[in-house]
Amino acid sequence: DQQVKQNSPSLSVQEGRISILNCDYTNSMFDYFLWYKKYPAEGPTFLISISSIKDKNEDGRFTVFLNKSAKHLSLHIVPSQPGDSAVYFCAASASTGNQFYFGTGTSLTVIP
Amino acid sequence: ETGVTQSPTHLIKTRGQQVTLRCSSQSGHNTVSWYQQALGQGPQFIFQYYREEENGRGNFPPRFSGLQFPNYSSELNVNALELDDSALYLCASSQPGWLANEQYFGPGTRLTVT
Numbered sequence: 325d326q327q328v329k330q331n332s333p334s335l336s337v338q339e340g341r342i343s344i345l346n347c348d349y350t351n352s353m354f355d356y357f358l359w360y361k362k363y364p365a366e367g368p369t370f371l372i373s374i375s376s377i378k379d380k381n382e383d384g385r386f387t388v389f390l391n392k393s394a395k396h397l398s399l400h401i402v403p404s405q406p407g408d409s410a411v412y413f414c415a416a417s418a419s420t421g422n423q424f425y426f427g428t429g430t431s432l433t434v435i436p
Numbered sequence: 437e438t439g440v441t442q443s444p445t446h447l448i449k450t451r452g453q454q455v456t457l458r459c460s461s462q463s464g465h466n467t468v469s470w471y472q473q474a475l476g477q478g479p480q481f482i483f484q485y486y487r488e489e490e491n492g493r494g495n496f497p498p499r500f501s502g503l504q505f506p507n508y509s510s511e512l513n514v515n516a517l518e519l520d521d522s523a524l525y526l527c528a529s530s531q532p533g534w535l536a537n538e539q540y541f542g543p544g545t546r547l548t549v550t
Contacts, residue, residue, distance in 0.1 A: 328478070422491065
């Protein structure tokens, strides 16, 4: 039962352009969402988060948008850089628990 | 300040055997969570330890068990290994009153069951 879904296994964009990574969830109890970035042979590293009281959170080149009615969030990276090439996971949790549910990941390749 | 470390990096076991994976948490962190990441999947929460007690568990059978030691390092034990247990096992440590963005992951242990 996959409660968090990333339907695009891979994405390629040109350097300097916008990268948009999407994530859908099914559990309406989820109220905290995160994006992690993972390089090969390393553990995931936290990138950006958003709580359900917001619909947008920005940190430098990274912006996360949350559409609660659609149960959808997206990560925008502008401008994309070759160093952004990695696997990106979205994750979600409910404030009533301590378990995080991860999506299957999207492999982003930024072409120089 | 040292980060989260895990050992071993790779391990090959035979079906039916038992395995122990180890995790040293980041300095000052007293909470450790374990995740299983199968090929092509996202990390799945196994369980969490806080002050040496299990503090939440995902949908994993009892043959997955853990320990946390007074220095907050942790072990994940898996008994009666099955082929489907082949995966990358990640641990993450965090401070008291943690938020997810304060979870620091180790590089993982790649377990292969043949």
